Amino acid sequence: MLDFIRNHSQGWIAKVIVGLIVLTFSLWGVESIIGAFTQSRDTLAQVGDQEISRTQVDNLAQQELRRLLQTNPNIDPETLDQNLLRGMALNRLIMQGVLNYQAQVQDIRISRQAVEREIVRTPQFADAEGRFQQEIYKDVLARAGLTPTGFRAQLSEEILNEHLLGGVSLSAFVLPKERQALEALLDQKRTYRSVRLSLDEYAQDLTPTEEALRTYYQEHQEAYAMPERVQVAYLLLDPQQVAQSIQIDQAQIDAAYQAYVQQQPQQRQAAHILLNFTNEKEKQQAQADLLAWRDAVLAGEADFAQLAREHSQDPASARQGGDLGWILPDTLDPAFEQALFALQENSDISMPVETPFGLHLIQLLDQRAPEIKPLAEMRAQLIQDLQAQPLRERMASLSEDLRNLSFSKDSLQAVAEALQEQITLEVQTSAWISAGQAEDFWQQTQVQKVLFDPQMREDQLPSDVIKLDDERLLVIQHQAYQAQSIQDFAQVQDQVQQAWARTQAQSRLQTQAQTYLRQLQAGESLPASLSWSETQTISRFGAQTEQDLVTYIFKMPQPAQVSYGIYTDAEGNVLLLALDTVTDGEISTGDEAINAQNVLQQQAQRRWMQLQQNHYLQVTPVQRF
Amino acid sequence: MRTEEEQLEAIKHWWNTQGKSWALIIAIGVGAGMAWRGYQDWQVGKLETASDAYQQVISQLNAGQSLDDLKEQTQAILTDYPNSLYADQILLLQAQAAVTQDDLATAQQRLQAVQASSQNPLIKEVAILRQARILAAQENTSGALQLLEGVKLEALQIERFAIQGDILLAQGDSQGAYTAYSKALEYPNAQNTHPWLSIKRDNLTPPVTESATPAA
Numbered sequence: 001m002l003d004f005i006r007n008h009s010q011g012w013i014a015k016v017i018v019g020l021i022v023l024t025f026s027l028w029g030v031e032s033i034i035g036a037f038t039q040s041r042d043t044l045a046q047v048g049d050q051e052i053s054r055t056q057v058d059n060l061a062q063q064e065l066r067r068l069l070q071t072n073p074n075i076d077p078e079t080l081d082q083n084l085l086r087g088m089a090l091n092r093l094i095m096q097g098v099l100n101y102q103a104q105v106q107d108i109r110i111s112r113q114a115v116e117r118e119i120v121r122t123p124q125f126a127d128a129e130g131r132f133q134q135e136i137y138k139d140v141l142a143r144a145g146l147t148p149t150g151f152r153a154q155l156s157e158e159i160l161n162e163h164l165l166g167g168v169s170l171s172a173f174v175l176p177k178e179r180q181a182l183e184a185l186l187d188q189k190r191t192y193r194s195v196r197l198s199l200d201e202y203a204q205d206l207t208p209t210e211e212a213l214r215t216y217y218q219e220h221q222e223a224y225a226m227p228e229r230v231q232v233a234y235l236l237l238d239p240q241q242v243a244q245s246i247q248i249d250q251a252q253i254d255a256a257y258q259a260y261v262q263q264q265p266q267q268r269q270a271a272h273i274l275l276n277f278t279n280e281k282e283k284q285q286a287q288a289d290l291l292a293w294r295d296a297v298l299a300g301e302a303d304f305a306q307l308a309r310e311h312s313q314d315p316a317s318a319r320q321g322g323d324l325g326w327i328l329p330d331t332l333d334p335a336f337e338q339a340l341f342a343l344q345e346n347s348d349i350s351m352p353v354e355t356p357f358g359l360h361l362i363q364l365l366d367q368r369a370p371e372i373k374p375l376a377e378m379r380a381q382l383i384q385d386l387q388a389q390p391l392r393e394r395m396a397s398l399s400e401d402l403r404n405l406s407f408s409k410d411s412l413q414a415v416a417e418a419l420q421e422q423i424t425l426e427v428q429t430s431a432w433i434s435a436g437q438a439e440d441f442w443q444q445t446q447v448q449k450v451l452f453d454p455q456m457r458e459d460q461l462p463s464d465v466i467k468l469d470d471e472r473l474l475v476i477q478h479q480a481y482q483a484q485s486i487q488d489f490a491q492v493q494d495q496v497q498q499a500w501a502r503t504q505a506q507s508r509l510q511t512q513a514q515t516y517l518r519q520l521q522a523g524e525s526l527p528a529s530l531s532w533s534e535t536q537t538i539s540r541f542g543a544q545t546e547q548d549l550v551t552y553i554f555k556m557p558q559p560a561q562v563s564y565g566i567y568t569d570a571e572g573n574v575l576l577l578a579l580d581t582v583t584d585g586e587i588s589t590g591d592e593a594i595n596a597q598n599v600l601q602q603q604a605q606r607r608w609m610q611l612q613q614n615h616y617l618q619v620t621p622v623q624r625f
Numbered sequence: 626m627r628t629e630e631e632q633l634e635a636i637k638h639w640w641n642t643q644g645k646s647w648a649l650i651i652a653i654g655v656g657a658g659m660a661w662r663g664y665q666d667w668q669v670g671k672l673e674t675a676s677d678a679y680q681q682v683i684s685q686l687n688a689g690q691s692l693d694d695l696k697e698q699t700q701a702i703l704t705d706y707p708n709s710l711y712a713d714q715i716l717l718l719q720a721q722a723a724v725t726q727d728d729l730a731t732a733q734q735r736l737q738a739v740q741a742s743s744q745n746p747l748i749k750e751v752a753i754l755r756q757a758r759i760l761a762a763q764e765n766t767s768g769a770l771q772l773l774e775g776v777k778l779e780a781l782q783i784e785r786f787a788i789q790g791d792i793l794l795a796q797g798d799s800q801g802a803y804t805a806y807s808k809a810l811e812y813p814n815a816q817n818t819h820p821w822l823s824i825k826r827d828n829l830t831p832p833v834t835e836s837a838t839p840a841a
Contacts, residue, residue, distance in 0.1 A: 106710045111673035114680050167714025171721040175762045555827045607818045615747050615780035
């Protein structure tokens, strides 16, 4: 073949081949040739020739997780199944890939201008007059953490989806006849009567033979299982114990108390009059007014509160005669506070003060000495504060040592001995701990994980350091283990007898109920001891009766005269039921009819979105790896 | 080693004998490529124009205008891009508007037009399903049932059986309806897409082969 090409290199074949290569390059670029040989191993799925990579899936799953945590702050991220999130993200990416593929097949192309028009039309990006504002647009995107390019791509994809799926969904309709039929069905009313057969009455005079109980026990062994149990040795390192070893002397406490006393803020109650200004002239006028009022009040010719009510341009406080209430330091504008805290006596008034709000006149109304607790009361708190820093350091070094020793020593005793110089730890032995039924700190998830880890059990070595919810540190070592076991018959005989009796009673009751049902269906009546209840009327979605009973009654065959049924409730009691009438629901009219029609139409639109997606997913080549 | 002059001479000789034809080949290759690209761009441009026209209609519909207000634009799409997905969707929307105005004949006619002209198998069958419901509303239940036979796509079978159930029930065949609803309920997610389906079924008496009383 090569020889052939070389020999004819001046002939037409070579020219055609070279021509083809040139054509390929000019059409699809270099990647078309290189790309054909590089298939990344990171691909999770392929839709058409579009690959979906692990990175894409992880990114989307992370986004979803963040969104989920933002909207539900109570969720513990630990409990979320990462693989489930990833699976959902992959499915979404595949669906999007399918829609993109189909858009390509169906010749849908979205122009840049269409995307721009959509952006300009979006109400969120418009100002008060409804005009698009570049500033608002950028601002909204930035707050949502989107780049303009990313947002355009997203929008373009949305338009694409709408063009592919929107029409079929939007054009869904509901015919009035269809609505009426559905209303007649959903608002249907049924009337029934019932006779209650109580389980208790069928539980009397049941005397079991031991053999019957043993058979029952054999058949229901899983009900008498004991969960697996472990017994462990353990060390607990308690920060409070460590804290006791950190000595704080009286001088330190005194110093800390002094610092505390000085930090207690003095509070002041103040009133103010605020005047705004927009230019220098107004400012001077405001300044003059305020000074005049100040003089008048100080001379006893005017009342500050009255002036505030009449003139202050801070409407909230003006109504209170300018009163701002009690003010803590560092809560208001610095210039304002400086002026306020410079006032000496109650009812002193400051000179006009300028802040970003305007010009203020401030009156000191009252002062409150700081609330200072006596040393005796503060002592414990101060000691704890003083210990905090050294305690953190001690705990850091202790937990590091504990971690290393637990790893290198093969018994807790040896760990405790090695730590003896620093702290006295005692090796303790736990009671038997059952899986899922532990008490105290044993029930914490991180502890349970180690307790019932088969590998840990086999190694019989000290565990890693486990941090408990209250900051204590725990190391355990397995001592004894009992696998899940079935309790002996003798141990559970009472339980078995109760369960057996209940089953017997239930089966008696069911047999009796079936007999009554056959009699009723044959047109006979019930024994005189049983009497039917009053007739009751129920609707499908009413909350009058337990939902399971409603569902059952609405499943009963429609009666020619009357139809019968047997319903067993959660406690095992039986209701004999007689269904007397079935009445169609009322058909709505006027506005109500329009509403109902709209609701059903929206339902149909959602349905068509779903059905189309199902269809396109089925007819698009999707490969999962 | 040849001298520089000899090399130059060789190149000149090659150019005179072969080079021109090579250059021509390359020029043709590049030219053909660019022409094809240009053609594609023109095609894409045409598709984008169609999409723009449709997008205008949709955003005005979403803004609350009726299809009647947009006669000019929709007619332009139907004439300029016949048989396109956009034309299909406009026809479906016109059918819906006709149903809203209780003009079932026009609705039927629009749906027939989509069924005949659409290149998209899904939309063809959507048109069939909707025609069947309109026929049934006009009491032509046998015609409706016959139309439903033409629904072949897997994803639409659930909708087909659900409608079949409604029509059979309207005909008075409650056992047939029960069977049709049951078939529809066998599809995954049926409760999601068709929330009333199980209620419709449970309201009917099952065919005699099944147990006479519902299970507890």
